[in-house]
Amino acid sequence: MSTTSGKPTRRRGEALELAILRAACEELVDVGYAKLTIEGVAKRAQTSTPVLYRRWPSRAELALDALSRREPAAAQPPEVGNLRDDLLAFLRPLARRFDGVLGETMRGLFAEAARDPGLDKLVQDLIARVAPESGISTILDRAASRGEVDSSRLTPRTVALPLDLLRHEVIVRGTPVPDRAVTEIVDEIVLPLLTLRPEPTAG
Numbered sequence: 001m002s003t004t005s006g007k008p009t010r011r012r013g014e015a016l017e018l019a020i021l022r023a024a025c026e027e028l029v030d031v032g033y034a035k036l037t038i039e040g041v042a043k044r045a046q047t048s049t050p051v052l053y054r055r056w057p058s059r060a061e062l063a064l065d066a067l068s069r070r071e072p073a074a075a076q077p078p079e080v081g082n083l084r085d086d087l088l089a090f091l092r093p094l095a096r097r098f099d100g101v102l103g104e105t106m107r108g109l110f111a112e113a114a115r116d117p118g119l120d121k122l123v124q125d126l127i128a129r130v131a132p133e134s135g136i137s138t139i140l141d142r143a144a145s146r147g148e149v150d151s152s153r154l155t156p157r158t159v160a161l162p163l164d165l166l167r168h169e170v171i172v173r174g175t176p177v178p179d180r181a182v183t184e185i186v187d188e189i190v191l192p193l194l195t196l197r198p199e200p201t202a203g
Helices: 013-031 038-045 049-055 059-070 083-097 101-115 117-130 133-145 156-173 179-194
Strands: none
Touching (some): 013 038, 013 049, 013 059, 013 101, 038 049, 038 059, 059 101, 059 117, 083 156, 083 179, 101 117, 101 156, 133 156, 156 179
């Protein structure tokens, strides 16, 4: 049962949860993560704060859940035909996804996760959904099969590097991430580190 009187509405189960998560997303868009409160979300969802606290003990967990529902999983990486173009075609849309509420919220969540280790896994789960390392792995495996990449250099750390650098831009430098930064990540760091170099000719 809904109401326009400002009193809590009588909803239960999935209908109530979806209404709360929708309200949390709207609050994030309107006031940002820095000003997000459980009380503000409860008021917008027309429910009570104890209802929210029973499901989400903190605003960070509520924001993470709301964003996980709001943000679709990343698409499969495109196959343009060469490593540089494949990386740019994958990283550029990811960089744009961090514009606005997602990037602003992620910066706030990272700051809170530094003080609350229990949040770290939740933050990493959201990152893995929005910017999956498996996409980079697929691109690098394709490049290796074409002979563009030295397979011996494909360690877990080097495979994670492109997304680690992109997240650094978002968290430390803020958004929007300039296209120049994405290009520099690829051209100045990833390609020199991973691609095969031609053998020097005998003089």
